[in-house]
Amino acid sequence: xxxxxxxxxxxxxxxxxxxxxxxxxxxxxxxxxxxxxxxxxxxxxxxxxxxxxxxxxxxxxxxxxxxxxxxxxxxxxxxxxxxxxxxxxxxxxxxxxxxxxxxxxxxxxxxxxxxxxxxxx
Amino acid sequence: xxxxxxxxxxxxxxxxxxxxxxxxxxxxxxxxxxxxxxxxxxxxxxxxxxxxxxxxxxxxxxxxxxxxxxxxxxxxxxxxxxxxxxxxxxxxxxxxxxxxxxxxxxxxxxxxxxxxxxxxxxxxxxxxxxxxxxxxxxxxxxxxxxxxxxxxxxxxxxxxxxxxxxxxxxxxxxxxxxxxxxxxxxxxxxxxxxxxxxxxxxxxxxxxxxxxxxxxxxxxxxxxxxxxxxxxxxxxxxxxxxxxxxxxxxxxxxxxxxxxxxxxxxxxxxxxxxxxxxxxxxxxxxxxxxxxxxxxxxxxxxxxxxxxxxxxxxxxxxxxxxxxxxxxxxxxxxxxxxxxxxxxxxxxxxxxxxxxxxxxxxxxxxxxxxxxxxxxxxxxxxxxxxxxxxxxxxxxxxxxxxxxxxxxxxxxxxxxxxxxxxxxxxxxxxxxxxxxxxxxxxxxxxxxxxxxxxxxxxxxxxxxxxxxxxxxxxxxxxxxxxxxxxxxxxxxxxxxxxxxxxxxxxxxxxxxxxxxxxxxxxxxxxxxxxxxxxxxxxxxxxxxxxxxxxxxxxxxxxxxxxxxxxxxxxxxxxxxxxxxxxxxxxxxxxxxxxxxxxxxxxxxxxxxxxxxxxxxxxxxxxxxxxxxxxxxxxxxxxxxxxxxxxxxxxxxxxxxxxxxxxxxxxxxxxxxxxxxxxxxxxxxxxxxxxxxxxx
Numbered sequence: 174x175x176x177x178x179x180x181x182x183x184x185x186x187x188x189x190x191x192x193x194x195x196x197x198x199x200x201x202x203x204x205x206x207x208x209x210x211x212x213x214x215x216x217x218x219x220x221x222x223x224x225x226x227x228x229x230x231x232x233x234x235x236x237x238x239x240x241x242x243x244x245x246x247x248x249x250x251x252x253x254x255x256x257x258x259x260x261x262x263x264x265x266x267x268x269x270x271x272x273x274x275x276x277x278x279x280x281x282x283x284x285x286x287x288x289x290x291x292x293x294x
Numbered sequence: 295x296x297x298x299x300x301x302x303x304x305x306x307x308x309x310x311x312x313x314x315x316x317x318x319x320x321x322x323x324x325x326x327x328x329x330x331x332x333x334x335x336x337x338x339x340x341x342x343x344x345x346x347x348x349x350x351x352x353x354x355x356x357x358x359x360x361x362x363x364x365x366x367x368x369x370x371x372x373x374x375x376x377x378x379x380x381x382x383x384x385x386x387x388x389x390x391x392x393x394x395x396x397x398x399x400x401x402x403x404x405x406x407x408x409x410x411x412x413x414x415x416x417x418x419x420x421x422x423x424x425x426x427x428x429x430x431x432x433x434x435x436x437x438x439x440x441x442x443x444x445x446x447x448x449x450x451x452x453x454x455x456x457x458x459x460x461x462x463x464x465x466x467x468x469x470x471x472x473x474x475x476x477x478x479x480x481x482x483x484x485x486x487x488x489x490x491x492x493x494x495x496x497x498x499x500x501x502x503x504x505x506x507x508x509x510x511x512x513x514x515x516x517x518x519x520x521x522x523x524x525x526x527x528x529x530x531x532x533x534x535x536x537x538x539x540x541x542x543x544x545x546x547x548x549x550x551x552x553x554x555x556x557x558x559x560x561x562x563x564x565x566x567x568x569x570x571x572x573x574x575x576x577x578x579x580x581x582x583x584x585x586x587x588x589x590x591x592x593x594x595x596x597x598x599x600x601x602x603x604x605x606x607x608x609x610x611x612x613x614x615x616x617x618x619x620x621x622x623x624x625x626x627x628x629x630x631x632x633x634x635x636x637x638x639x640x641x642x643x644x645x646x647x648x649x650x651x652x653x654x655x656x657x658x659x660x661x662x663x664x665x666x667x668x669x670x671x672x673x674x675x676x677x678x679x680x681x682x683x684x685x686x687x688x689x690x691x692x693x694x695x696x697x698x699x700x701x702x703x704x705x706x707x708x709x710x711x712x713x714x715x716x717x718x719x720x721x722x723x724x725x726x727x728x729x730x731x732x733x734x735x736x737x738x739x740x741x742x743x744x745x746x747x748x749x750x751x752x753x754x755x756x757x758x759x760x761x762x763x764x765x766x767x768x769x770x771x772x773x774x775x776x777x778x779x780x781x782x783x784x785x786x787x788x789x790x791x792x793x794x795x796x797x798x799x800x801x802x803x804x805x806x807x808x809x810x811x812x813x814x815x816x817x818x819x820x821x822x823x824x825x826x827x828x829x830x831x832x833x834x835x836x837x838x839x840x841x842x843x844x845x846x847x848x849x850x851x852x853x854x855x856x857x858x859x860x861x862x863x864x865x866x867x868x869x870x871x872x873x874x875x876x877x878x879x880x881x882x883x884x885x886x887x888x889x890x891x892x893x894x895x896x897x898x899x900x901x902x903x904x905x906x907x908x909x910x911x912x913x914x915x916x917x918x919x920x921x922x923x924x925x926x927x928x929x930x931x932x933x934x935x936x937x938x939x940x941x942x943x944x945x946x947x948x949x950x951x952x953x954x955x956x957x958x959x960x961x962x963x964x965x966x967x968x969x970x971x972x973x974x975x976x977x978x979x980x981x982x983x984x985x986x987x988x989x
Contacts, residue, residue: 192667193594246603249608249628249633251633251634252625252627252628252633255449255621255625255633256447256448256626256627257449257626258447258448270598276603277602277604277610278605280604
């Protein structure tokens, strides 16, 4: 899950939603005794991804099970951070734009007649 | 909150205690030390030789600092103590307390000083709704600190208490065995630090906002006051209200994530010390002529959090501006959706309104260019996501049916939107002011598109949509027989026909046909809506009218400030002055600090404004109301690179000057003179309170 997400981010190249953002985030994803590391750099919306283990503006550390749920949109990163399931060091503000790169949660059943009629998205 | 509580605050950290400085909170009352929506101290009781203390006086030094003068013993008429106790407390990252005991006797004295401490770590939502806790408490004494700890899975919140003087610590407090020489003094510093601990380790979680340090805060406040325009006026209560507003606005500043360390106004003490889309935007609008940087931060922070996906639990859509951000336990465990919650139908169009108004005042096109994407997404939300009925209006209906908000307009209590006969409409609902905001957002978006984003085709399209919306709105919402705009439309397109203050917001947005304005004003200033202090939220005579009903009869100062702005927009200067006079008279009764709302009783009946029982105070948009009223009284309006001044003062204000108004003109002065009667005599100064108030 994590590999697929980071590779997708690397391919995305430019993300207009992040044009006001510059910074680097190192992800430390803990799976038992192993720790997987990814470095995501954002330069005014230009994304690049590597596995370099270098200094980053923000370090995000979490269990693989948590990360997979966040990456698929099933878990909200902000709530997970408040809960202590995700630890942030450094410039924690970078969490907010990063979350915008992730997919939304799976939709619930649609039941509102009027809502369904009006929604064109 | 009762008035005999002492409150100090800084951003979203605040302390509420009794007049002795003690805290003994039950689950349901909002006393204690709070930070990030969590109570970090629910017990903090000082005793000397086993006796509680008696308050002599309290000095409110600054909004973040207070001093309690105490003597031992309670319940007696005469106080003849050989001891004085002083507690000086400043809020920061937690709080700092300097405890001093003076011995006035000629003999030395031995004392046992005790501070009992404890905490329930309640989420503010739990305090509001009386819910119980799911985690475990673990208090311990470690490294010379008393640590109060709460844990639920990996969620850890703790309060670290330490003293500079030697103390014996136990799990429930600190004991000092001391001896004070004749006419001597003993003192200790007490530090209470709040900590949010994270995943697997013991470092602190997001350093979203830290205490700013007492001296820094003092300097910062002085600079804040110096930077604001200076007010000169021959009516002293207005000067006091103005200063109070500026200081309270400083106190409510809060530095949320994604604001580059800058601050925006939190909504209000005690329940709303966090970022709200609507409150932050409306307060920034009110304060634009005084402190334009608040608007800039609000635009950046809300833009950074703008919705980007569809999330039913949070009622999030792409382009939607958030309603409310919370950091407490219930939010962390997703028992509440506030991380953040987006269920609000007005903040998104108002975001575009603020962006345009900000540019008109400051000329800061750089910001407008950098927020083009956000503004376009907000405009897109109006058409693509808010039009739930597919008929070109903004509708709202929550998708989170358990913990989402039913009413997503500013009158968000359950019974606020009703027919005249008291029935409540089904969902979705289209309240009238939302359509006004959408109209205004489209026209202002068009101006920005044409002048800043250089996209005339988009501007034309927005103007066409706005004209069409105005035409339909004046047909569909107009109550023909009584000549006012209905509060809302129901799902069948029928009018939800109660008469409410929302009509004033429609004037502000400009959506009202010129030919209808006079009738609307007649209602706003008529006896059913206008009570002498201001316009009631709901008109007397409607089935749900209640002069102390939260959104169904009380007077909201913020509401009135926008109504006054609307009256000015349509040329009703005297009526705008009359509202300014009523609200500012009320402010004088509250020592310059207008509460969130007060009772909509007839002014001649009560003679003084009756405070709504659980109103928040200070409240950001009530704090902003006198500022916007100063703007409307002076008729300040940016036109090109100039500030136009067109004053209309209430009777009794002889002169009003606002010096060094900041803006694209750099700084200019605005002057207003009161009316002079035919004999050339000056109108009398504003009469004492409770009398008059008419233009």
